[in-house]
Amino acid sequence: MGGPGLEQQLTDRHGREIILREAEEGDAVPVLAFVRHVDRESTFLSREPGEFAASEIQERQHISMLRGRTGSIMLLALHDGELVGAIDFSGGTRRRNVHAGEFGLSVRRPYWGAGIGGMLLDAMLVWARGTGFIHKVRLRVQDRNVAAIALYRSRGFEEEGRLAREMRVDGEWVDLVMMGLWLP
């Protein structure tokens, strides 16, 4: 759950105006289209193209659930009204793990390397610190995803473990690296 203070207008490395804001239920259709695009544009995510099968109603419910919980959020990056990047964080729901959660991040391929992934991650971390109760942010990333790992390291994330051969991508076994950042 966020608030109006989350909306920001930023400029990417190519001078494009990027709006960051929290996802709303009315974004369900563009979010579904975005996921289908990013699943086709890289093999670094967990799904093969076409595997993401949520309906509009399910996506609305997912966004609504994230908006309704204080420890979860989905932030979108838009350029000219088009969804070009997204980050979603889901926090724990029990007293013993409410301080911790995991996120997923993706940016449309034509927009890679323009600073948008960094903007989304920074905005999510500002929000997480602002909650006052989230102290641990983690993710899993394919070990061959050097761009993403460089991005996370640049923000202070450290490797915490490795899930050997957790994925099979185009016939190759791929390890997942678990990374975490402690927010005091």
Ligand SMILES: CC(C)(COP(=O)(O)OP(=O)(O)OC[C@H]1O[C@@H](n2cnc3c(N)ncnc32)[C@H](O)[C@@H]1OP(=O)(O)O)[C@@H](O)C(=O)NCCC(=O)NCCS
């Ligand atoms: C990983 C991803 C989110 C990065 O987003 P991005 O908008 O391209 O990243 P940015 O332009 O904000 O780059 C931020 C940092 O990432 C690193 N980085 C980005 N691209 C890189 C590359 N090709 N090689 C090495 N480092 C790279 C750099 O540390 C960069 O720092 P800089 O700002 O000092 O140059 C994006 O490439 C993506 O969506 N990839 C496909 C899906 C995916 O892999 N998601 C992450 C799953 S864990």
